[in-house]
Structures are given as structure tokens and as C-alpha cells.
Amino acid sequence: MALTTTDARVPGGAPAAETGAPRPPRRQHPLLRYISLRFGISILLVWGVTVVTFVVTNLVPTDPVNAVLGEQAANNPEIVAALRTEMGLDEPLIVQYWLYLTRLLAFDMGVSAQTRSPVADDLARAFPATLELALFVLLFSTVIGVGLGMLAALRHQTAVDKTIRVLSLFGISLPVFWIAMLIYYVFFYQLHWAPGSGRLDSALVPPPLVTGMYTIDSLVAGQPDLFWNALSHLVLPAVVLTLFTIGTLVRFSRSAILDVVRHDYVQAARAKGLPHRIVVVRYILRGASLPILTMSGLTFGSLLSGAVLTESVFSWHGLGQYAYMAAISLDLQAIMGVGLLIGVVYIFTNFAVDLLCGLIDPRVRVQ
Amino acid sequence: MGTHLAHLTGMKKRTIAAVSAGAALTLILAGCAATESDPAAEQTTLVVDSTFALSSMDPARAFEATGTMVNHNVYETALTFAGSDLSTLVPQVADYTISDDNRLVTLTLTGDSTFSDGTAVTADDVVFSYQRLQGVLGNPSFLLDGVTVTKVDDQTVELLSETDNPQLPFILPNPALSILQQSAVVDNGGTLDETDAAETFLTSTSVGSGPYMYDTVAVTTAISLVKNPSYAGEEPYYDRIVINNVGADTQRINLEGGQTDIALNISSDEAEQVDTNDFSVTTGASAATYYLWLNTDDAFGGVAADVNFVKAMRHAIDYDSILDVVGLGSQQPGGVVPLQFAGSLESDENNTYDPDLAEDLLAESGYAGEIVNVLYSSENAFAANVTQIVQANAAAIGVTIELNPQTAANTLDLFRGGEYQAGLANWGADFPDAANYLVFAPEGNIGARTAWNFGDGATADQIQPLAAAAAAASGDDDRADAYIAFQEALNDYGPYIPLFQPAEIVIGDVALTGIASNALWAIDFSTVAGS
Numbered sequence: 001m002a003l004t005t006t007d008a009r010v011p012g013g014a015p016a017a018e019t020g021a022p023r024p025p026r027r028q029h030p031l032l033r034y035i036s037l038r039f040g041i042s043i044l045l046v047w048g049v050t051v052v053t054f055v056v057t058n059l060v061p062t063d064p065v066n067a068v069l070g071e072q073a074a075n076n077p078e079i080v081a082a083l084r085t086e087m088g089l090d091e092p093l094i095v096q097y098w099l100y101l102t103r104l105l106a107f108d109m110g111v112s113a114q115t116r117s118p119v120a121d122d123l124a125r126a127f128p129a130t131l132e133l134a135l136f137v138l139l140f141s142t143v144i145g146v147g148l149g150m151l152a153a154l155r156h157q158t159a160v161d162k163t164i165r166v167l168s169l170f171g172i173s174l175p176v177f178w179i180a181m182l183i184y185y186v187f188f189y190q191l192h193w194a195p196g197s198g199r200l201d202s203a204l205v206p207p208p209l210v211t212g213m214y215t216i217d218s219l220v221a222g223q224p225d226l227f228w229n230a231l232s233h234l235v236l237p238a239v240v241l242t243l244f245t246i247g248t249l250v251r252f253s254r255s256a257i258l259d260v261v262r263h264d265y266v267q268a269a270r271a272k273g274l275p276h277r278i279v280v281v282r283y284i285l286r287g288a289s290l291p292i293l294t295m296s297g298l299t300f301g302s303l304l305s306g307a308v309l310t311e312s313v314f315s316w317h318g319l320g321q322y323a324y325m326a327a328i329s330l331d332l333q334a335i336m337g338v339g340l341l342i343g344v345v346y347i348f349t350n351f352a353v354d355l356l357c358g359l360i361d362p363r364v365r366v367q
Numbered sequence: 368m369g370t371h372l373a374h375l376t377g378m379k380k381r382t383i384a385a386v387s388a389g390a391a392l393t394l395i396l397a398g399c400a401a402t403e404s405d406p407a408a409e410q411t412t413l414v415v416d417s418t419f420a421l422s423s424m425d426p427a428r429a430f431e432a433t434g435t436m437v438n439h440n441v442y443e444t445a446l447t448f449a450g451s452d453l454s455t456l457v458p459q460v461a462d463y464t465i466s467d468d469n470r471l472v473t474l475t476l477t478g479d480s481t482f483s484d485g486t487a488v489t490a491d492d493v494v495f496s497y498q499r500l501q502g503v504l505g506n507p508s509f510l511l512d513g514v515t516v517t518k519v520d521d522q523t524v525e526l527l528s529e530t531d532n533p534q535l536p537f538i539l540p541n542p543a544l545s546i547l548q549q550s551a552v553v554d555n556g557g558t559l560d561e562t563d564a565a566e567t568f569l570t571s572t573s574v575g576s577g578p579y580m581y582d583t584v585a586v587t588t589a590i591s592l593v594k595n596p597s598y599a600g601e602e603p604y605y606d607r608i609v610i611n612n613v614g615a616d617t618q619r620i621n622l623e624g625g626q627t628d629i630a631l632n633i634s635s636d637e638a639e640q641v642d643t644n645d646f647s648v649t650t651g652a653s654a655a656t657y658y659l660w661l662n663t664d665d666a667f668g669g670v671a672a673d674v675n676f677v678k679a680m681r682h683a684i685d686y687d688s689i690l691d692v693v694g695l696g697s698q699q700p701g702g703v704v705p706l707q708f709a710g711s712l713e714s715d716e717n718n719t720y721d722p723d724l725a726e727d728l729l730a731e732s733g734y735a736g737e738i739v740n741v742l743y744s745s746e747n748a749f750a751a752n753v754t755q756i757v758q759a760n761a762a763a764i765g766v767t768i769e770l771n772p773q774t775a776a777n778t779l780d781l782f783r784g785g786e787y788q789a790g791l792a793n794w795g796a797d798f799p800d801a802a803n804y805l806v807f808a809p810e811g812n813i814g815a816r817t818a819w820n821f822g823d824g825a826t827a828d829q830i831q832p833l834a835a836a837a838a839a840a841s842g843d844d845d846r847a848d849a850y851i852a853f854q855e856a857l858n859d860y861g862p863y864i865p866l867f868q869p870a871e872i873v874i875g876d877v878a879l880t881g882i883a884s885n886a887l888w889a890i891d892f893s894t895v896a897g898s
Binding site: 061062063064066067068069070071072073074075076078079082083113114115116117122125126181184185188189192195196197198202203205206312313314315317321322325328329330 | 412414421422423425428430504505506507508509561566567570583585586587588589591609611612613614616617620621623624626627746774775776777779780783794797806812813815
């Protein structure tokens with residue numbers, strides 16, 4: 001590398017050439033290097049997702065034109081040809097992919113055959129519904145799941161531990177659609193403690209669109225009644241999904257904390273006579289936070305990718321419902337759009353988790 | 368260490384208890400808020416649960432059940448039907464006459480209808496709407512195939528068909544032939560050919576003269592309608608209609624829980640369990656015929672292509688068992704034309720349960736234990752149960768059937784490929800006339816799906832002339848006779864076994880009046896009133 005005439009890093013500010021000292025290699029901050037590397041990998045993964053979603057979607061042996069056209073229209077070659085052109089199916093696959101990729105750069109995901117709307121618009125409507133639910137669920141399942149996992153670990157092999165482990169198994173083992181129907185039946189139909197399906201009461205009009213999340217948008221619009229109504233509609237689907245995700249988090253947290261509790265540095269902290277709160281928060285929780293964080297990230301990613309059955313029972317028209325309808329109606333553009341969005345969500349959730357891991361544990365970013 | 372742990376767990380326990388209590392309190396408060404929410408206004412609102420089948424709201428492109436239902440309530444057509452009756456045409460935007468040769472329909476505008484902006488519906492609007500339907504090459508464009516639409520004067524429009532078209536007046540009530548306001552559509556990209564770009568506009572804005580108009584439209588979630596202030600007909604009772612996209616499994620709970628006023632997709636099983644003191648169950652005959660089809664080409668149908676095998680299957684099936692499974696209001700049609708249409712066949716001795724006769728016919732067919740593959744859509748509410756009955760009935764006479772459930776898209780693809788052996792399918796009427804069932808003729812669309820048009824020429828030659836005669840028949844009685852003869856021949860030699868017609872079931876609060884189930888558009892909200 002050629003030396004510059006002015007290198008601010010040379011002590012005294014003298015030009016490096018004049019001092020004759022070799023210029024130290026430019027070193028990026030380890031954290032920045034770590035972020036850059038992770039971001040680069042994420043971008044490559046996103047491209048990979050476009051390839052996979054396109055190829056897999058187009059491997060389906062069924063003709064998507066048949067899924068769109070009625071019997072009479074399907075018998076009219078003129079209509080079939082026009083639709084094939086409209087859907088871009090008259091081009092070779094490689095050209096279709098190129099067109100798909102170039103459109104994506106302009107955030108154009110094509111037009112859905114089932115809604116006749118741009119897929120990007122459909123996703124922009126469906127994703128906030130799922131995101132709102134996922135955030136709510138993540139909050140509750142993390143707080144409760146990690147809390148119960150910690151309690152079980154700290155009460156290892158006691159009745160409390162065993163009870164929590166058995167209960168956590170219920171959440172994992174019971175079919176989510178069954179829990180959803182049961183909870184809906186009991187709390188809406190029998191007890192009238194919760195509102196019915198949907199994101200708002202039918203008589204109410206959604207708040208002006210800001211984020212697409214009704215709880216936030218209603219607050220932004222200064223409509224507290226609407227906020228409470230939206231929040232009340234969140235409760236039952238959130239409880240169902242929390243029950244479903246909490247089991248995994250409890251067991252994972254318990255395992256991670258048990259692993260850390262046995263480490264020498266925890267024993268040493270206790271031996272030093274540190275207060276128990278400090279030992280738990282600074283030593284045990286911090287030590288166990290990486291696997292818990294990773295698990296929470298994966299949970300969040302899976303929640304964002306849609307909970308089809310829960311959304312179906314509660315008429316929660318989020319990403320899961322949209323993906324399901326796209327799949328059964330062979331709506332190729334929508335399937336690719338959902339696949340890409342879910343891929344991106346997972347990639348960037350992992351990216352965020354990696355960053356947090358790097359921040360929490362310096363060893364990670366050095367590696 | 369033991370002491371430390373005990374202290375730690377005690378502390379954590381309190382923390383966790385506090386957090387859990389906070390979480391539970393939030394949930395309870397939020398839940399309670401539901402009962403305190405104040406529904407928007409004093410407006411009368413009718414809430415309807417429907418499982419959406421909807422792709423486009425543009426009448427020239429909409430072909431699914433939900434779009435058809437909404438468009439019927441938002442737009443007017445030249446002619447319409449009242450209530451459940453699909454046999455009597457009622458003037459709406461226009462009255463009509465048809466020429467003796469069944470080729471010229473003349474529409475005379477009543478002059479009463481006005482669009483929601485207050486302007487009158489004109490002959491130009493009618494011509495534009497029809498020509499646009501033909502030109503955009505959408506799913507329903509075939510409805511006006513071979514028809515030339517011409518404005519005669521400000522009050523008169525002529526529809527001239529290339530061939531005999533006695534069914535044309537019965538096509539005109541289809542919501543695909545809704546009358547749109549030409550100026551609004553053109554201003555928003557509307558044209559008369561496939562370059563038309565008004566679909567997006569028409570998905571958010573209604574430009575019709577029906578009793579309601581769009582309030583908000585979210586095609587995957589909910590559609591709300593409000594009264595059209597300029598509607599020329601009788602003012603509807605409800606100010607606002609909210610149609611929510613709700614899965615069929617949840618609709619009964621919503622209805623009985625008080626969230627919904629009307630449910631459109633409750634299954635017949637559940638409908639029979641609804642308390643009729645609180646809810647009215649309205650059943651109407653659907654215009655869908657479910658039938659078993661068998662491929663007539665030896666190469667694809669194998670033994671199923673044999674006429675005697677088809678006849679054996681006709682007598683092997685226990686039709687009453689199928690009706691029991693399909694449930695409330697279901698019927699067995701004698702032929703492919705639904706029972707409520709003129710020209711339908713009430714019953715046919717070919718389609719009767721007679722296992723002994725079935726075994727004799729099977730022996731004549733040369734069946735030697737081959738597996739017969741039966742395709743069906745796993746998304747269809749009836750298909751799995753019905754095909755299992757067919758499978759069991761076939762097994763009773765010694766025929767082995769292997770069921771092949773597929774998604775609706777795959778089922779359609781395989782069916783239309785014309786190379787699958789056999790399957791369960793249904794045909795829903797595009798318009799209430801027996802002519803819509805000529806697709807079952809050897810040269811019709813369904814004939815192509817069963818490879819009939821390039822399969823067994825002998826039976827095709829016997830039936831195609833009867834189909835042509837039915838298409839050309841004129842006069843109510845002659846047409847009915849011709850379609851009956853066509854269906855009897857289908858039952859004698861054809862590859863279709865008509866199984867059942869399910870019912871259209873609409874369940875509503877018992878306090879509601881004016882609910883009528885319609886096989887074409889499900890329900891007319893403008894006739895529904897509260898107590």
C-alpha cells in the first residue's frame with residue numbers, strides 16, 4: 001500500500017514519509033468489522049433466498065393459469081394466452097428470474113393472482129398484523145418463559161422444577177389449533193371475557209394507517225377507545241401463541257441457566273460473598289443470555305413468519321393467512337413474495353441476534 | 368451455597384410472581400375493555416361472516432362467490448331475480464324482449480336507475496359495461512361470447528347473438544354484467560380491451576346504482592358497504608354492512624356468541640345443531656351439481672372407459688348415504704342440470720342403488736381387479752366423505768378404488784389435463800339455465816376433460832346431436848324436453864354420474880327478516896331488516 005503524505009496517526013502529526021516509519025496497517029474496529037461481515041453475509045443470503053424461492057416455486061408441476069381461470073375461460077386460448085403473458089409465464093425461466101430480480105430492486109414483487117393487488121401492498125397490509133401479534137407474544141413469552149426457566153433451574157430437581165417442566169411440555173405438545181379453538185370457545189363464547197375474532201370489533205373503523213399495527217396507530221391517532229379495543233382483540237391469539245412458544249423458552253432457558261450455574265466463575269462469585277441478585281443478574285443471566293437470545297430470535301422469526309392456524313381461528317389476517325391462501329391457490333408471485341419476506345425476516349433477525357451476541361460477548365466478535 | 372440458592376430462588380420467585388401478575392392483569396384489563404368498547408355510532412350495522420372467495424372486485428373480472436355477492440349488492444344489472452327464485456326475470460335497469468329466433472334481445476331502459484353520484488344510468492353505460500366485459504378477457508367474458516352489443520337510442524340497447532341464444536336473458540342478471548358508470552371507469556383507465564387498467568380503481572371505488580356502495584375494501588380481510596344515497600329502489604334497512612372474512616369453523620361460535628348477525632358458510636352438520644329459537648336457518652337449492660367422472664379414453668381411463676363399468680358404478684353407489692353425509696337440504700338430481708332449473712331430470716333409473724345389478728354389469732365390463740384412481744380436491748367440504756362412500760360402495764361389488772386428494776389447484780390442473788382416470792368434480796351454474804350444462808356434451812368443456820371428444824366415438828356420436836338439438840330448441844316446453852332427452856342419454860352412455868346438489872345455507876339472528884338464499888349471489892342485503 002502506498003504511504004500517504006499526511007497520516008494523522010503518526011505521532012506528532014509528521015508526515016509518515018518524512019519520518020520514514022512504516023505505516024501501521026489500517027485496522028477496522030472489531031465490532032464494525034463484525035457488523036460489516038455479518039451484513040455482507042446477510043445480503044448474500046437474501047440473494048440466495050430469491051434464487052431458492054424462485055426455483056422451488058417454479059418447480060411446482062401445476063399450471064398456475066389453471067388455478068386462476070374458471071372452467072369456461074380456461075377453454076378460451078385467447079384468454080389463457082393473455083393471462084400467461086400478464087403473469088410473465090410466456091418467457092423462459094431464466095428470463096423470468098431476471099425480470100423478477102430487476103423488479104425486486106424497485107420493490108416490485110409482482111401482482112398477486114388471488115387479490116389482483118401488488119404483492120408488496122398485500123404484504124404491507126398483512127405483515128404489520130403479524131408483527132403486532134408477534135411483538136406482544138415475544139414480550140410475554142420471553143418474560144414468562146425465561147422467568148419460569150430460571151425458577152426451574154434454580155430449584156433444580158425440586159417439585160417446582162418438575163411441575164414447570166411438565167407444564168412446559170403441555171404448551172409444546174398440545175395442537176395449537178385445538179388450544180386456539182378451546183380458548184376462543186371458553187373466553188369468548190362461554191364467559192364473554194374476550195371479544196370475538198378479528199383485529200377490531202366489526203362496528204369499528206381501523207385507525208388511519210401509520211404502521212399498520214392497530215394498537216400503535218390508534219394511539220398515534222389519539223383514539224384510546226380504539227387502542228383498548230385493538231388490545232383486547234390481541235389477547236386471545238397472543239395467549240395461544242404464548243402458550244405455544246413459552247414451553248420451548250422455558251426448557252431452553254432452564255437448560256442454559258443450569259449450564260451456567262455449574263461454572264467456576266459463578267461459584268467464585270458466590271464464594272466472594274456477592275449479593276445473590278448480583279450473582280443472578282450479572283453472572284448467571286449474562287452467562288446464559290447468548291443461547292436464550294438466540295432462541296428468542298428464532299422464536300420471533302417463527303412468529304413473524306406467520307402462525308397460520310392461530311390466525312385462521314381468530315380471523316387474524318396476517319402473513320400466515322396470506323401465505324396459506326397463496327399456497328393453495330398457487331399464486332406464484334405471492335408465494336415468492338412471502339418466501340422472500342420470511343427469508344429476509346429470519347436473516348435479519350439472526351443478524352440482529354448476532355449483533356447483540358457480539359455486543360454482549362466480546363469473544364464472539366473477535367472470532 | 369445452599370443458603371444462597373434458597374435466597375436467590377426466593378427473590379426470583381417474588382420477581383416472577385410480580386411479572387406474571389402484571390402480565391395477567393394486563394390481559395384481564397385488555398379483555399375487559401372489549402365489553403366496554405363503544406361501537407361507532409347509532410348507525411344500524413349488519414355484520415356478516417363469510418369465508419372469502421375473492422380475487423377481483425371489478426365486475427368484468429370477478430368470478431368468485433364473494434365478489435359476485437358484493438357486486439350484486441353494489442351494482443344493478445339490466446335484469447335480476449327476486450329472492451331465491453331463479454326462474455322469473457325481474458326488470459331492474461331495463462326491461463326486455465327476445466325475438467322469435469332467440470337471437471335478438473332488446474333492452475329498454477326503465478329510466479329509474481341512478482348512480483351513487485346522482486347521475487342517471489344511460490344506454491351508453493349499458494353498452495360500455497357489456498363491451499368492456501367482452502374486451503378485458505376476464506374470467507366471465509365468455510358470458511357474452513358471440514353477442515354484438517349496440518345502442519339503438521338513449522333508451523334502447525340491442526344484443527344480437529351469432530347463434531340461437533334463448534338463455535341470454537337469464538345471463539343478464541349475473542353480477543359480471545353489472546352496469547358501471549362509463550365516465551368514472553374511463554377516467555380511471557377503463558377501456559374496452561385487455562389494455563383496461565380500471566381494476567385497481569374498481570377494487571376501491573364502486574361506480575354502480577345498487578342499494579349499497581363501498582365504504583372500505585380489504586380483499587383479504589373485510590369489506591364494508593354503506594347505503595347508496597341515490598339508490599332508486601326501496602331504501603335498505605341497514606345503514607352499513609360489514610362482511611368479515613372468517614373461516615367456516617369459527618362462524619357458528621361468532622354467530623352464537625353475538626359477534627355476527629349472519630353466517631354464510633356454516634356446514635350442514637352444524638346448521639342442524641343451531642338453536643332455531645335464536646337463529647333462522649335458510650336453505651335454498653344450490654346451483655352446483657357434484658358428479659363422478661370417468662375418463663372415456665382407454666389409454667387414460669383403462670377399465671373406467673368401459674360403458675358397462677360406468678353403469679356398474681352408477682348402480683353401486685348408495686345415493687341416500689351420500690345425501691346423509693352432505694346433510695341439510697341436499698338433493699339427488701336425476702341428471703347434471705340442477706333440480707330447480709327448467710329442463711332438469713327429477714330422477715333416472717340409471718342412477719339408482721342396486722348392488723346386484725352393479726355386479727352383473729361389472730362382470731360384463733371385463734373388470735379384473737384393477738385399481739381405479741379417483742381424484743378429488745381436499746379443500747372441498749364434501750369431497751373426502753363422499754369419495755369414501757363411493758370407495759366403500761365400489762368395494763362392496765369388488766371394485767378397488769384408490770383415492771387421490773389434491774389441492775384445488777392441482778385437482779383442476781389434473782382434471783383439465785384430460786389424462787386422469789376418474790374423479791369427483793362439481794359444476795356450479797354461471798347462469799340459471801340448462802344451456803349452461805351443455806359443457807357436459809362430448810364437444811363441451813367437460814367433455815374435453817374426460818377425453819370424451821377424442822375418446823369413445825360411439826357414445827359421443829349418440830349424444831352430441833342431442834346436445835345440439837337442446838341448444839337449438841325454442842319455447843319453454845320444447846327446451847325442457849330437449850334437455851331432458853340430452854341428460855337421459857348422458858345417463859345411458861355418458862361418463863358422468865350425478866351424485867348430489869348441496870344446499871345454500873344462510874343462518875341469521877332470528878330477529879332478522881328478509882333473508883333469502885340465492886344460488887347465484889348468496890344473499891341480497893337490501894332486503895334484510897332488523898326487528
